[in-house]
Amino acid sequence: MLELKNISYNVKDETTGRRQEILKNVNLVFNDKNISVITGPNGSGKSTLIKIIMGLEKPTSGQVLFNGEDVTGLGITKRAQKGFTIAFQQPVRFKGITVKKLLEFACGKKLGIDEMCACLSSVGLCARNYIDRSVDGTLSGGELKRIELAVAMAKGGDVFLLDEPEAGIDLWSFEDLVRIFDKLRDKTVIIVSHQQRILETADKIILLEHDKISSADKKDDLFALLTRRPSTCWREVKEN
Amino acid sequence: MERTDSELLEKIADLHDVPEGSFNIRKNGKLLARNSTTDIEIVPKTDKDGIDIIVKPGVKNKSVHIPVILTVGDFHDLVYNDFYIGENADVTIIAGCGIHNDACGDTEHDGVHTFYLAKNSKVKYIEKHYASGDGQGKKEFDPVTKIFLKENACFIMESTQFGGVTDTTRKTYATLGKNAQLLVKEKILTDGNDRAVTDFKVNLKGKGSRADIVSRSVAKGNSVQKFVSDLVGKNECFGHVECDGILLDNARIVSTPKIDAISPEASLVHEAAVGKIAGDQLIKLMSLGLTEHEAEDAIIKGFLN
Numbered sequence: 001m002l003e004l005k006n007i008s009y010n011v012k013d014e015t016t017g018r019r020q021e022i023l024k025n026v027n028l029v030f031n032d033k034n035i036s037v038i039t040g041p042n043g044s045g046k047s048t049l050i051k052i053i054m055g056l057e058k059p060t061s062g063q064v065l066f067n068g069e070d071v072t073g074l075g076i077t078k079r080a081q082k083g084f085t086i087a088f089q090q091p092v093r094f095k096g097i098t099v100k101k102l103l104e105f106a107c108g109k110k111l112g113i114d115e116m117c118a119c120l121s122s123v124g125l126c127a128r129n130y131i132d133r134s135v136d137g138t139l140s141g142g143e144l145k146r147i148e149l150a151v152a153m154a155k156g157g158d159v160f161l162l163d164e165p166e167a168g169i170d171l172w173s174f175e176d177l178v179r180i181f182d183k184l185r186d187k188t189v190i191i192v193s194h195q196q197r198i199l200e201t202a203d204k205i206i207l208l209e210h211d212k213i214s215s216a217d218k219k220d221d222l223f224a225l226l227t228r229r230p231s232t233c234w235r236e237v238k239e240n
Numbered sequence: 241m242e243r244t245d246s247e248l249l250e251k252i253a254d255l256h257d258v259p260e261g262s263f264n265i266r267k268n269g270k271l272l273a274r275n276s277t278t279d280i281e282i283v284p285k286t287d288k289d290g291i292d293i294i295v296k297p298g299v300k301n302k303s304v305h306i307p308v309i310l311t312v313g314d315f316h317d318l319v320y321n322d323f324y325i326g327e328n329a330d331v332t333i334i335a336g337c338g339i340h341n342d343a344c345g346d347t348e349h350d351g352v353h354t355f356y357l358a359k360n361s362k363v364k365y366i367e368k369h370y371a372s373g374d375g376q377g378k379k380e381f382d383p384v385t386k387i388f389l390k391e392n393a394c395f396i397m398e399s400t401q402f403g404g405v406t407d408t409t410r411k412t413y414a415t416l417g418k419n420a421q422l423l424v425k426e427k428i429l430t431d432g433n434d435r436a437v438t439d440f441k442v443n444l445k446g447k448g449s450r451a452d453i454v455s456r457s458v459a460k461g462n463s464v465q466k467f468v469s470d471l472v473g474k475n476e477c478f479g480h481v482e483c484d485g486i487l488l489d490n491a492r493i494v495s496t497p498k499i500d501a502i503s504p505e506a507s508l509v510h511e512a513a514v515g516k517i518a519g520d521q522l523i524k525l526m527s528l529g530l531t532e533h534e535a536e537d538a539i540i541k542g543f544l545n
Binding site: 054056075076077080081084085086088090092094095096097098101102105106108151155 | 456484518520521523524525526527528529530531532538539541542543544545
């Protein structure tokens with residue numbers, strides 16, 4: 001179980017010099033064997049929350065508890081070793097590091113073609129066409145995004161943080177994405193997304209706004225929550 | 241062969257034993273071993289130090305090893321090697337030089353290599369430079385590579401400088417005929433107070449000629465690297481130069497490009513990017529469980545791969 005206790009995060013505004021509050025007293029519980037989707041308007045702190053959970057950012061105050069252990073002070077490497085796994089919104093490009101090498105870093109061992117095939121076919125890619133390619137600008141945004149997910153799956157772990165996993169992935173391969181989430185049903189999965197089809201896979205939906213967090217465990221309750229929002233864009237989420 | 245010799249030969253030419261086919265192994269300015277074959281003839285020069293390597297027309301899928309090792313201090317080795325590649329030949333030439341200097345005096349190897357490629361011939365030229373030894377003396381390489389490509393000839397150069405080389409000035413000059421191709425991949429790693437200068441001058445003379453020069457360098461410690469390129473397009477041609485550098489510690493990289501399209505049909509491109517390892521690359525690898533140091537090493541290895 002992952003628990004966020006009174007997490008606040010603020011940064012200094014470069015122009016005004018004032019502290020700007022990104023997150024304020026966030027209290028959330030993410031249960032084992034549970035998929036939670038965090039949604040909310042741009043700038044509401046969704047990605048920051050993911051970064052705090054992974055150890056990329058330190059909260060200004062508050063605690064991150066994993067199975068009762070306070071991991072707030074642990075860095076990225078230690079959290080990764082404890083079973084935290086992240087797939088970034090914008091996959092990182094590397095000159096010279098191949099897909100094979102990245103998968104091997106993720107697994108911490110050498111991989112055979114069958115193992116790489118299993119990793120990449122789960123995201124709809126054929127290993128033979130990709131393993132020797134560099135993870136760089138020669139791959140399309142969609143390919144990089146799929147590889148990012150394959151690397152996260154290859155690493156494994158207990159807590160999966162997927163930041164907008166659908167970004168750059170074409171609509172027809174949403175089924176692949178949903179299949180990936182199904183494979184993670186026995187983990188603690190936290191997804192940042194705006195997509196209705198992803199929201200529909202969730203066991204729990206969290207609506208993050210600047211001043212407020214609302215959550216619902218039942219889809220109908222959550223969609224009711226979203227469509228009650230004054231902004232029309234939230235209604236469109238439901239209607240689309 | 242002594243242990244140091246074997247280690248150096250393995251580093252620079254992947255040689256574990258005496259190679260098959262034609263080879264010429266030079267140690268401390270003297271011949272260590274040579275084998276000349278009918279397909280690839282090796283003839284010692286009579287007017288100066290060096291050899292002529294003559295590849296007969298039509299010879300394909302053959303290789304020639306010409307490594308040089310220096311294991312003493314206070315030694316300056318200057319050698320002239322000329323390569324004559326016959327029409328339609330397709331060969332791999334593995335050069336490279338290793339220095340082991342435990343002495344106070346400087347050790348330097350300067351190889352002046354000139355390649356004459358006849359019509360439709362192809363050469364893959366692999367050159368590795370490596371130095372070891374705890375001596376205070378410099379471990380220096382100043383190679384000069386001159387390449388003359390006739391119609392449809394293709395020259396692929398893979399040049400690698402591993403650690404340990406304290407000083408280097410590498411000069412490469414190429415003249416390309418009609419539809420000729422020059423592909424260069426250069427990788428350089430410097431550390432400490434090392435100094436490395438690479439200088440390319442490529443003359444795209446023939447119609448349809450093409451040059452692609454990619455340099456990747458990593459500079460650590462207080463080392464300084466300078467990359468100079470000068471592409472001249474005298475005909476309908478394409479030239480591309482790319483210089484990518486990673487800086488660590490207090491190192492410095494200077495890139496000076498020059499592209500000169502004399503012909504309005506010439507298309508010449510230069511790209512250069514120098515900077516520290518991107519923070520997001522480190523974070524990505526650390527999120528896979530690597531420490532910051534392991535992540536840095538992995539990025540550098542991949543970059544120079």
